[in-house]
Amino acid sequence: MKLVDAHCHFDFPRFDGHRASELEAALRSGVVGLVIPGVRRADWGRVQSAALAHNGLYYCLGIHPWYVSEHSTRDLEALEANLSARPERCIAIGECGLDRLHGDLAEQYPWFEAQIELALKLGFPLVIHSVKTHDEVHATLRRRNWSGKALLHGFSGSYQQASKLVDQGCFVGVGGVITHPRAHKTRETIARLPLESLVLETDAPDMAPEGIAAGYNSPAYLPRIFECLADIRCEQPEYLASVLFSNTAELYGRSLWQ
Ligand SMILES: [Zn+2]
Numbered sequence: 001m002k003l004v005d006a007h008c009h010f011d012f013p014r015f016d017g018h019r020a021s022e023l024e025a026a027l028r029s030g031v032v033g034l035v036i037p038g039v040r041r042a043d044w045g046r047v048q049s050a051a052l053a054h055n056g057l058y059y060c061l062g063i064h065p066w067y068v069s070e071h072s073t074r075d076l077e078a079l080e081a082n083l084s085a086r087p088e089r090c091i092a093i094g095e096c097g098l099d100r101l102h103g104d105l106a107e108q109y110p111w112f113e114a115q116i117e118l119a120l121k122l123g124f125p126l127v128i129h130s131v132k133t134h135d136e137v138h139a140t141l142r143r144r145n146w147s148g149k150a151l152l153h154g155f156s157g158s159y160q161q162a163s164k165l166v167d168q169g170c171f172v173g174v175g176g177v178i179t180h181p182r183a184h185k186t187r188e189t190i191a192r193l194p195l196e197s198l199v200l201e202t203d204a205p206d207m208a209p210e211g212i213a214a215g216y217n218s219p220a221y222l223p224r225i226f227e228c229l230a231d232i233r234c235e236q237p238e239y240l241a242s243v244l245f246s247n248t249a250e251l252y253g254r255s256l257w258q
Helices: 019-028 041-052 065-070 073-084 105-122 134-143 159-167 184-192 219-233 237-252
Strands: 003-005 031-036 057-061 090-099 126-131 150-152 170-174 198-200
Touching: 003 198, 003 219, 003 237, 019 031, 019 219, 031 041, 031 219, 041 057, 041 073, 057 073, 065 090, 065 105, 073 090, 073 105, 090 105, 090 134, 105 126, 105 134, 126 134, 134 150, 134 159, 159 170, 159 184, 170 237, 184 219, 198 219, 198 237, 219 237
Parallel strands: 003 031, 031 057, 057 090, 090 126, 126 150, 150 170, 170 198
Antiparallel strands: none
């Protein structure tokens, strides 16, 4: 059984000094790859080196809505220049998006739209962060005539919101949220969505699954999310793993993990 962690902040300092052992633990439990998103220009170099240090690791470059105010248009130009060079193992733009609970939503919009444009122009998939803004994300993608593939990462929300985004070309990132019994709405949503729209992710070190301390999530816990998903959907684990694997490959690229 092969699992891929479609969104994991493996470059974060929390993993310093034990990246190799965390990866080994993940690999032992079937995790053959992970994708490291970029959140701010100051970290892009670190994201790239973390990905290049081990097999099966890929990365994205982008500007996260929490950090827009520390960037200028020069950083968007740098983003375009970086991506245009098609650096090895860089497979998507993100994470970018909108967050109603953090910072100024109006200020976040132009950064999200610029990264959508860039993804369309250069043909990269998009990794989207959305907190209490699913309808706005959907409307923005529509307005920009989004025609590519995207990951709505760390999803929590209603079936109606999720299925609109799926119709707009989004995969839905299934993370630790579903392991918490009180997350009724999200669990119900994930149970009903088409299987072909789901990918697995940890968002480690954040979004800890049930029983793990906040801030201590790790790609090695991906199987817990997977097992919970198999339970919620009443799917055969082997079949479920193979569909999720092929969804992740469909999102990021067919030849990344064999
Ligand atoms: Zn993230």
